[in-house]
Amino acid sequence: MRVSGINSVSEALNVGKVNKIYFNPDFRSERLKRLINTAKKAGVPVYAVNNIENKIVAEVSPIKYKDVDYVAEKAVRQGGFLLLLDSVQDPQNLGAVIRNAVFFGCSGVVIPKRRSAQINETVVKVSAGAVFHADIARVANLANTIKNLKKLGFHTVGAEIGGEKIENAFMDPPLAIVVGGEDRGLSNPVKKQCDEIVEIPGYGNVGSLNLSSASAVLMYEFRRRLK
Numbered sequence: 001m002r003v004s005g006i007n008s009v010s011e012a013l014n015v016g017k018v019n020k021i022y023f024n025p026d027f028r029s030e031r032l033k034r035l036i037n038t039a040k041k042a043g044v045p046v047y048a049v050n051n052i053e054n055k056i057v058a059e060v061s062p063i064k065y066k067d068v069d070y071v072a073e074k075a076v077r078q079g080g081f082l083l084l085l086d087s088v089q090d091p092q093n094l095g096a097v098i099r100n101a102v103f104f105g106c107s108g109v110v111i112p113k114r115r116s117a118q119i120n121e122t123v124v125k126v127s128a129g130a131v132f133h134a135d136i137a138r139v140a141n142l143a144n145t146i147k148n149l150k151k152l153g154f155h156t157v158g159a160e161i162g163g164e165k166i167e168n169a170f171m172d173p174p175l176a177i178v179v180g181g182e183d184r185g186l187s188n189p190v191k192k193q194c195d196e197i198v199e200i201p202g203y204g205n206v207g208s209l210n211l212s213s214a215s216a217v218l219m220y221e222f223r224r225r226l227k
């Protein structure tokens with residue numbers, strides 16, 4: 001996979017994922033120079049190429065998805081939470097959500113294998129490289145995954161308009177937060193498995209939040225209550 005942009009390349013370099021770097025010598029900036037020096041010190045081959053559109057492009061090793069048991073065990077050990085995404089289609093949204101999840105110290109992001117955006121160059125770019133710090137698991141069936149997480153002691157909170165007010169929700173760890181996709185929200189089988197459905201109250205003339213904003217509010221609420 002190729003990633004472009006100083007932030008994404010820098011994060012990939014931090015976690016040892018970069019195999020090769022191409023940069024455009026017409027765009028010389030201090031940050032770019034520093035990044036190239038760091039890459040050279042790390043033994044990464046670096047090439048100056050005049051006709052590339054971006055300042056910097058890196059060839060990175062493919063993202064390895066984690067097993068859902070791994071992220072579940074991690075969340076239990078950390079007294080943390082998982083973020084489950086029910087069929088998010090737009091890679092821009094997926095990238096934004098993963099960036100938020102890493103920011104809030106999420107133990108793992110769980111996405112379905114089908115009917116969902118997967119990790120690609122757009123996701124990496126929008127996440128500003130946060131993808132390289134995230135543990136992402138893929139599952140065949142999100143409703144079954146929730147069932148299994150509940151057996152491990154997870155409380156599961158689904159986000160949807162019309163649910164219980166967020167302030168009344170039970171959010172003790174280990175917690176699984178489930179957010180719906182752009183078009184249809186949470187599917188019925190997923191909703192059925194959630195212990196409760198919660199709503200973030202709105203005060204203006206817009207019906208719902210973008211899913212990355214909704215997930216950020218829920219993750220913030222989890223963190224706020226731990227204090």
Ligand SMILES: C[S@@+](CC[C@H](N)C(=O)[O-])C[C@H]1O[C@@H](n2cnc3c(N)ncnc32)[C@H](O)[C@@H]1O
Nearest residue numbers: 159160179180183185186199200208209211214
């Ligand atoms: C853009 S919304 C999907 C709207 C979808 N068309 C529907 O009617 O359900 C995407 C997801 O963000 C979350 N969401 C958005 N606004 C929310 C709110 N006010 N409270 C709780 N969750 C919200 C939900 O998980 C929702 O499924």
